Amino acid sequence: METTQAVGCHADGSSRCPTPLDAVLERLRCPLCHAAVLRRDGKTVLCQRGHSFDIARQGYLTLLSGRRRHRGDTAEMVTARESFLGQGHYDALRSTITAFAAEYAPRQSRLVADLAGGTGYYLASTLNALPQACGATLDLSAAALRRASRAHPRAAAIGADMWQPLPLASRSADVVLNVFGPRTPGEIDRVLTGGGVLIMATAGAEHLRELRDRLGTIGVDSRKANRLRHAFGGFVEVARQPVRWRLALSRDQVRALVDMGPSAHHIDSDHRARVVQELPDTLGLTAAVDVVVLRRDTSGG
Template sequence: MPPARDIPLLCPVCRNPLRFGGDGAPTLACGAGHSFDAAKQGYFNFLVGKGTVFEADTADMVAARFDFLSAGHYQPLADAVAELAMPALAAAPGIRPAVLDAGTGTGHYLRTVLDRAALESSPLESAALESGSADSASPGRVPAAAIGLDISKFALRRAARMNPDAVNVVADVWQPLPVADAAVDVVTVVFAPRNAAEFARVLRPGGRLVVVTPRPGHLAEIAGQAGMLGIEPAKDERLAASLDRNFTPAGARDLDLALFLSPRDVANLALMGPAGHHLDRTGLAALEDGLPQRTSVSARFRISVFERNHPGK
């Protein structure tokens, strides 16, 4: 049984608890009779009713992101996110820590968090927890459970292959999340929307929100010619203001990466972001053909950490 099954999920229709089918069946069902079968690629689709009004990433945008991230260009960012998530994943003995990756995309960042958590877990306690014999005397950590959530089914097809040990769900982050109250220790949000109230609801006491945003100058060498979106003014101030009612800042880390990208890398970088919804594919191909063998690009990130406010703040 994958550790992700330990996370209490809620039905997107009635908000009753969901349970996995017996004998390893890839089905989730609630007591009210609503059920959700896993797609053949391994993810669950929780978009119900009218679905969502937001535009999901397309297949070619997701393919570009997968290829770019698989090349390792942003691996130092993934490593930094995992490092900042670890303190909150150091759960009490015998309790499996859990992470929600909101806007999981292709699952690369979540994969790094889970690998880091597994590396730092106690093999003895992990075995004890799997056998049901873990108790308060067991030292160390246990492997983390995880939910990967995204609005794009094309992204979730990739994420489910990347993270088969997670529950991968197509859902709208602006709707009530299909996760029970106080069910996860960490919420990670890498270049994705932030539903502060819902993140606070699903976090356990002492839980941590880790948010990645671009800093001024991010990809400036190619942004204009590739038709990419600019960095919004006062982005940090707006981030803090949007979270203020539910979270308290607990630190931040700036990360700069010097990248040397091939023409294909540059095209993938342009296509994988929000501008990919509007980019002229023919013009992007012409840009790729005209680029030098290597282009020097600066990636500039801010990784912000927030702690959940105590009730009544």
């Protein structure tokens, strides 16, 4: 199993990254052969076995391989998400995630990896709390990566499939963020450093229930919490915070909320439009998210 040494963005340990991608390059690995030595050659990144990957004009690097079962968010979904989050509706959640990172991340953290991180909204705030760390948003959506590449001066954007082995070297990430996204516990365990932490946010049973009733979507499975505990059986919980708040949204804001999430993939657009049009001028919604901090169990018990 390959490893990486904990190094800063500069040899002197300062937080000024030459470029975000250059700063995290040594903590990435080839998705084809899993070689952990990557180097940059102009607009291309090469592994030691000759596999090459392009750097997009917007600055993000795509590390994808093989056929993909899942599709990334569309440009319309990403635009809706950026609009909705930019209005501060999920600030309570972002603040909780940021506080947990400041409180539980290893001292001198060097890399924060945001899995299925979208536009980098949560990563940017976390990096503000960890001034010596650089970050990487990993996402499948090119539209999201274009925005994530400019989310923070110390954040790189990497095209990756969360259902495949992560293009991160083993023991490379001091903090892993996972906010509403898919997750593979074995890969998270592999990439976390010895004292690293996973900060995970999942929807509670009541999350957006008023809107789910109108759209006819399936609610949160009551067995989800037990499944997560089993999946992360090799981790210990070091902190948990149920985050609950009320949203007062206009029709346009509800439209953005619906269009930015999985409903945009699974529910007919005409049905979504009719539901939104029939809403009152201001709709009250329950926001309920559980945020947990996990660390690898080293007790040997």
